[in-house]
Amino acid sequence: MEAKSTFLKLKQSEREYRRELILDAAVKLFAHKPFASIGMRDIAREAGISPASIYRYYPSRDAILMEVLGQEIQDGKARQNQRLQKAKLDLEDVALGMVDFFMDKESTLHLLAHFLLKEDMEPETLHRFQEARDYYLNNFDDVMLHAGVSQPGARLFSHAFFSSILGLILVFHSQIGEEKEEQRRYLHRLAKFTAETFSKGLS
Numbered sequence: 604m605e606a607k608s609t610f611l612k613l614k615q616s617e618r619e620y621r622r623e624l625i626l627d628a629a630v631k632l633f634a635h636k637p638f639a640s641i642g643m644r645d646i647a648r649e650a651g652i653s654p655a656s657i658y659r660y661y662p663s664r665d666a667i668l669m670e671v672l673g674q675e676i677q678d679g680k681a682r683q684n685q686r687l688q689k690a691k692l693d694l695e696d697v698a699l700g701m702v703d704f705f706m707d708k709e710s711t712l713h714l715l716a717h718f719l720l721k722e723d724m725e726p727e728t729l730h731r732f733q734e735a736r737d738y739y740l741n742n743f744d745d746v747m748l749h750a751g752v753s754q755p756g757a758r759l760f761s762h763a764f765f766s767s768i769l770g771l772i773l774v775f776h777s778q779i780g781e782e783k784e785e786q787r788r789y790l791h792r793l794a795k796f797t798a799e800t801f802s803k804g805l806s
Contacts (some may be wrong), residue, residue, distance in 0.1 A: 618660070621650075621652065621660055622660050622661075622670075624650045624651070624652065625646060625647075625650045625652070625657060625660055625661060625667060626667065626670055626671055626674070627650070628646050628647075628649035628650035628651075629641075629646050629649075629667045629668070629671055630671055630710070631649060632645060632646060632649055633668075633671070633710050633713070633714070634710050638668070638713065638714075638717055641664070642664065643657055643658070643663075643664055646664070646667065662725075662727075663725060663728070665718075665721075665724060665725060665728045666725075666727075666728055668714055668717065668718070669718070669728050669731050669732055669735070671714060672711070672714045672715065672718065672732075672735060673731070673735050675708065675711040675714065676735050676738065676739045678708075679704055679711075679739065680738075680739065680742050682700070682704060683700065683742065683743075683746055686700055687746065687749050691749065692746065692749055692750045693750055693751065693798075693802075694750050694751075694752075694764065694798040694801055694802050695794070695795055695798040695799070695802075696750070697746055697747070697750055697764075697768075697798070698764075698768050698794035698795065698797060698798040699791060699794055699795070701765075701768045701769070701772065701794070702768070702771075702772060702787065702790045702791060702794050703787070705769075705772050705776065706772075706776065706783070706786070706787050706790065709776065712772065712773070712776060715769075716773060718732045740761070740762065740765065743761055743765050744757070744758060744761045747760065747761040747764070752764075760801070760804075763801075764797075764801050767797050767801075768794055768797060771790060771793045771794065771797065772790060775789060775790055775793065776790065
């Protein structure tokens with residue numbers, strides 16, 4: 604019985620190792636190429652496994668993308684929590700933190716946009732995306748509480764503020780002919796203006 608248990612643990616460990624190989628390969632490819640140009644065969648080749656065997660671990664490319672996005676959402680939550688521990692935040696701090704996170708992790712922004720705009724998502728992947736979205740937004744509600752948003756309607760306020768800042772980032776994160784830091788500075792200005800406008804709404 605003990606030998607069987609050890610064998611199962613080894614199989615599980617090997618499976619997790621293969622899954623991590625696939626995710627690492629996908630992240631590497633997505634950082635340098637448009638999502639539309641990358642298929643399961645490309646990911647399998649980058650991971651060093653056969654195209655047929657990749658389907659044992661992930662049923663589709665979107666399932667891989669969703670796994671990567673889930674990890675990025677966890678990272679975003681961890682960063683937010685670190686900021687909360689250091690000092691009390693206001694709306695401007697939250698807005699600037701969002702800008703910097705997505706400017707530093709542009710592939711995460713592309714992933715998010717991919718799932719927000721995709722219409723023919725597999726039911727299981729759609730369910731996982733909605734779970735991940737709700738998980739992050741619930742955490743964002745907590746951030747809003749730390750920033751002083753606690754009156755009735757706080758959930759609506761939180762969703763409106765998040766969507767406003769994310770919308771700015773999606774529209775202005777990439778401007779032709781501008782350096783990345785120029786884009787960041789402009790987004791900072793827009794984020795500060797938006798935070799100030801929402802703050803006046805609070806008062």
